[in-house]
Amino acid sequence: MSTAPDTARQEALLARARGRRNCAPAAAPAADGPAPLSHAQHRMWLMDRLGQDGALYNVPFATRLRGAFQPEALAEALTGLVGRHTALRTRYPVRDGEPYQDVLPPVRIPVRTVRAAPEDAPRLLREEAQRPFDLAAGPLPRALHLRHSAEEHTVLLTFHHIAIDGGSLDLVAAELADRYAAAPAGGEPEPEQPAPRYADFARAERAGSAGLEAGLAYWCRHLAGARPLALPGRPGGKRGEGRVIGAALPPGTVEGLRAAGRAHRATLFTVALAAAFAALRSVTGEEDLVIGCASSHRDRAAWRELVGLCVNTLPLRPDLSGARDFATVLDRVRDELLTAQRHRQVPFDLIVERLGAAARDAAGNPLVGVTADVLPEPVCLRLPGMACEPVEVSLGTAKFGLGLFVETVPEPRCLVQYDPARLDEAAARELLSAFAAVLVSAAGDPARALPAMAGSPAGNALAGTALTGEALAGTAPAAAGQDAREQNTPGQEGASAGATAAVIEVFAGLLGQRPGPEGDFFLLGGHSLLAVRVADRLRERFGAPLTGLDVLEHRTPRALAALLEERVRRRSAARAARPAPAARAGTVLVTGGTGGVGAFVLRELAALGRPVRALARPESAHLVAGDGVEVAEGDLADPDSLRAAVRGVDFVIHAACTFTSPEVDTAAMRTLLEGRRRGSFVFVSSVDAYGRPSVAEVGEGAPSEEPLSSYGRAKLECERMLLEAMGAGDGASVVRAPIVWGPHDRLRDQLRWGATGALYQAALAGDPVVLPPAGALPPSGEDWSGAPWVHAAALARVLVHCLQRPAGGVVNAIGGHVGWAEFAAELIRLLDSPSEIRPSPEAAPGLLHRHRYRAEALAELLVPRPGEDWRSAIAAMLRG
Template identity: 50%
Template sequence: MSTDSDSTAQADQRRLQLELLRRARADAARRSTTAAPDDTAARTGRVPLSRAQRRMWLMERLGGAGDSYHVPFATRVRGPFDPAALATALGALVERHTILRTRYAEQDGEPVQEVLPAPGTVPVPVVDTAEADAPALLREEAARPFDLAAGEAVRARVLRHGAQDHTVLLTFHHIAIDGGSLETVADELAAFYTAALEGSGPPASLTAPPQYADYARREHDGIPGLGPELDRWSALLAGATPPRLPAPAARTTTGSAAVHTVPLAPALPDALRALGAEHRATLFAVSLTAAFGALHRLTGDDDLVIGVAGTHRAGIGMRGLVGLCVNTLPVRVDASGDPSFVQLLIRVRDALLQAQRHRHLPFDLALERLGATARGADGTALVRVTCDVLGEPTVLRLPGTSAAYVDVPTGGAKFTLSYGLAPADAERPTALVQFDRDALDEAAAEATVRDYAALLDAAATTPELPLSALSGLSGQTRRKGDPGSAAHPAVRVLRAHPQVADALVVKTDQGPTVAYAVLGDSTGPSGGELLALLRRSLAPEEVPAAVTLLDELPETTARIPGPAGPAGAALPGPRAAAVIEAFTALLGLTPPPDGDFFELGGHSLVAVQLAERLRTRLGLPLTGLDVLQTRTPSALTALLDERAARQAAAKATARPARPRAVHPGTVLVTGASGGVGAFVLRELAARGRPVLALARPESAHLIAAEGVDVVEGDLTDLAGLRHAVASADAIVHAASTFTRPEVDLAAMEAMVEAWSGGPFVFVSSVDAYGHPRTPQVVEEAPPHEPLSPYGRAKGDCEAMVLRAAGTGGRGGASAVRSPIVWGAHERLREQLRWGAIGTLYQAAARGEAIEVPRPGAGGHPWYGAAWVHAAALARAVTACLDRPVHGVANAVSGHVSWQELAHDLTDLLGTDAEIRERDDVPRDLDHRWHYDSRRLARPLRALPGEDRRSVLAEMIGTTASGPTGQRPGRT
């Protein structure tokens, strides 16, 4: 064979080898984008969730996330656009990344993830839409719930505004994606779209990506080795509490997030970068410093925590990973001492570096180590405030088209308050805050974004000035008041409240001590709420008889209105005369102004009778617990005067009376001004249910709210009860007299007579079981003697409504038996202090010995009580409207022994009261039963902050780790 022919053969062979190599590479690339995910699925089977996924899954199961964790990704696409090619591309993307076709199930009580087969294509519906209608449609589509159990993690919709004008919306669930994934998704989707248009195979440049299931398994397997680092991180966060943000005057019914913005100078980001460079800090650290300064001004707190976004993405092995890899990093900073911006920046920089050393540790593991101490008294989590610097948003860039970002806001807020500098590289940068309108006051949010912007500006111009000397900050300088009054501890507590602009305490020689407060805005806490704050913070002798709100403080105390005015008679006025008369009639003697109710022979039943007598005569809200708390005629008179002022103010600002509209699905709620009723109203409002609330005339102004119509009446007004029942499509009966069973029975009979349709939910009591023979009480167990009159009346009322259910067009009925109810409501707080277990509370508060029955005394191994969180009870009651029990169900959050409760109370009150066990069983503590609670287990499932320790802390007014007041141990 000639040399030329040999050369030709070698060349042909070489070309063949190259072609085979090319085909092999193409086939490998094709298999890497299709078969590889299935191989991973075969290897993984069911794997545990990552810690971040687990948090998302729990939020979905608890029903508290709404659309907060939906990730809408919208782009305005102008030019030739092919929806079919997008559907093919989206199918290829879902096939490539198994996390986008993963379902979430529960196995042995734990969540697991399981990869599903590739769907082929993902539907891309196209809707012709006018441009003006687009925002509402995008918002509606982004808010649609996901079914995580079915493996739904992404969906598409295209709005067609014209032949070459479309808005493409992809909505992901956050459990499957994070911000770091969007760039990967956008790039790969554009590549697959191009291939679909050209009819070619998958792009050879896309090699097999890492799969999220492998990452989740690695994280899960590595957790046991994180113990020492978690201990160190937890130690750094020990004692930190959530910032105390000013709560809104009333909850919204929308639950939506809101944003306030302030435009900044175009050159400001560069100036902030220069400042950061001088102090070895990034632009983000400078922005975070301004957020700490604004938060310090908003709350008055020195020890502050702000969360920043971290990521578990590290190394080339995670390049191209689609999934949820975010981690929250809490940054804890001491803002005390009125630092300059530069001084605060150095503190923030060091704290940020310290937090970033722990970025690979899942934050929720540290929270588990910290326990309830990392939550506020209201159950809020440690990180409720965040900060970020935002870049240019990601858009979907398809060939032959132009792309513009479209903002699609979600309805919920992931955090209570978030500061942001956005976009950092644009010509028109902006300072913004996003906030949850259910948890933060609107005016406070507006003020804090102005402070944030002012601090950013000051950082570029006058960074050496103390924060207090910077101009442009919002807020009022607090008055110093009279030297004498400013020394009163109540003044200091009131002025420390972020929504109180000024305060004054006045005491006359013979009248009671009364506090007066001026709010910094038109909305804020009521006088009663401020009085409750003082009771939680001060010793009894330091607490004024009342807190009255004024528009401004007069220059002299002679112009102060109310019971602490000019000296004269000890208790002037008609309300004082009524109080003295009631004391005299029920106790058989004329009391002195400061005579103690108990020392005069009073007890709980007399307190109820005295309150009912005064309520009827004066037309003011009053309970027996109020009498037990105030104790003296002078203090009770001051309380009535304060409530009269609030009632008059409410009536003066009330909207004109209007005919009550009849809304389909209206729920009648009795006892709406009580502790349980208030939580039921809140739950119904959150679900958008129209409400008709029954309240006594003197209390009607306390519950007026959007979506709630108030009808005046009580259980003794049988005609009014019948009319209210007939006006509603469902009934929640939560009212009770506690001491007059005959009134309860007559009221239930009247309500059942008027009930003609819809469900009926009766909030009953475990007292209806009496004294069961077995320690474990199943639902609907028969009653056993002895039964209290209260418990017998509850059982008789249950029988009435359950017999009538389903007859005469009536709906289903549910009797929800609850034990002790705990929650953040003044009525429930007072019951803790003065109710059935008030002896434990009072002994713990005074530091006296607490006596409890010894386990085994009387032949019973356990003594204690069942309890339920008021919010969980409200969820259970509301659930019965949609799915009646058709019988009796228990609503129990947990059981606590008397020893455990005594330890909780002494810890939270900060006293060292001795706990003594005794062999005889005091009558009030002779409770030894556990109650099954299976029928309503789902709505009763505890949400964050609903554990026993946290709810007791919020009722007592402490953090879960100890008291917050100035005089712990006193009440």
């Protein structure tokens, strides 16, 4: 591609970009509001929650550019792309144990520029591509620009697979090129019509699930009796690692394979798939084989321009009995694929759920652990005025235990990708040889007899062993057909009766039946989502790391108890052997640093140059790590981690809270007080600790009155412990706060799903916004119903102030009071909603805040600064 300026081409591309943006949407928009995840997205989310996250489902997309590259134009193009396609700016929080789609407001996507020599590019690209995403916060695309020289660059875009698939990459590359070309033209962009929305696709898929009974019945009949392919693995190895070996194919092989396909009414993909079946059959001697292949939902016109995850898995099980030549195998695989395509709308997750125990073998291995494909030509950006070529970025991961692939460009070759925890290298090389032999033979003469390899050493090695680990089927509901006692998990005999009983209680609560010590999770009706919930409860109870994948692997109460006790022992031993870090003079321990309040506290302390130690769970530590911040890994439910965190610090700001587990909150406060050394202690309490006062104006430290919620009662108990332990005027500060607003993800969640959630969701959907009845406020008699609130930045100022000047008791941090009617009116305005406000004679439980609270001692610090009024705060939260 020429690097010289081309005005005519730029103008043509600009016209294309505007034409694309003004095209009519492919599908009429559906109702707004929370949308479920599609089945494929739910699988990705489960893999993340099960503990198989990291870079396994990252999608890197890199291009080498030669010419005058403009990073700011790419940033503008990316921002426009993400603004138009909702799947690229969606996060996946959880409510009532289930994930949902939450589309974020449009945001600017920056392009990070790094000067780097060309030889350093592979390392830098790999490091960037392997950085994990946070699905709950929103896996927005990342852009890295490596500037090698003025005329040589490499650009890497990294997506998460939950937001994009292979078909989407082509759409993204084309639209980015158009937008990049249009960016230098400047001027006001023309209004854009919305692209098809992924939430509509997910709703349509879920709504159609009820009509899939015939398809489900077909798959259950067709897969009855199928079992995972037996392959020799390396149990206990690191899952998800990917290695690739390849072999060049002789010139003319691909052309011969295409000719064989034409002769048998088959595509090149079908020919490669048949070769994979033939190679596996020759090596293993097995004729009943299942291989999974990807199928797209983009066959419908409404979804052809949709950016998102629109794929499904088809488990193919052709009849290979008696086939002795490739032509016969090809015909049978072609017929199998055509039949499967007629039932492709049935989500694979539903198939596995319906199969139940039959979806796994006795060792718990998934039915689909092998895949095959023809690799497409790599996608790359085609930016005007530059020479562009794709750059391969290897993540070193594998989603399946085994993959057999044919590559046609730049040179024809066949590849075997394998996970060494599921397949050993010797067997992988034997399979590569078999695959290459079948392809070459088929290209020359499809009627030729298949290579006989069943008696080779590899064939003998492959007999009677099992493919281990979670492949795609492992993310869906499944069951095993054999008690886990036969696995004899190391150490399970040593599990204490108390720990085993605790695990049995968790099993009983979530599975609906009480098992014995050897009760199998799968046979009790367990599946992947329940495994996540079991892990969450056991992690909280034992204070030890545990993932859903651990539950799937150690399936009995006795085995899980042994695993948990061993991890508790290891953690305790590691902490005992590791000396506590020496805190710098004046160090402040901040709990809840990953929450909305804590994030602003850390920012305020950083501005003052104060040394900080922040308590954070291991999976959230990256959110608080930064200059001047020492991370203490721990959790409120883990007393040992709290003792280690508070050891040696001079001050404490305790902002963390479970909200739902009062006993955990009070126990955590007790542990922190026992471990503190000296200095002031600031506790973030709540106005809920006042209960339901009989007066309308509530002053600081007014008596609490019944009824108190369990949350308010726990706050009150924590206050009592703090003031008794330290004494009034001896460094203790209890800061009672109301609803906190400010631009932070956790605070946005409270806006959308907390007490204000009903109002927000109604305004978002355009439904009537129903307000609770107002009540008379004595002594004025004013009719009012609303809530106190405070900006997170103002609350942070108050908390940091109390470190140096302790309140010596209870103070209020109130930024103001807002009536529900004016709050609803502002929501409607900001959301440009057609909703109407309607009063209701019935009380709304979450909105009965008819008290006003005085902030006396700290009033000066709470005076709103620019942007801290409630209207600005809400607008910032809605913008994201």
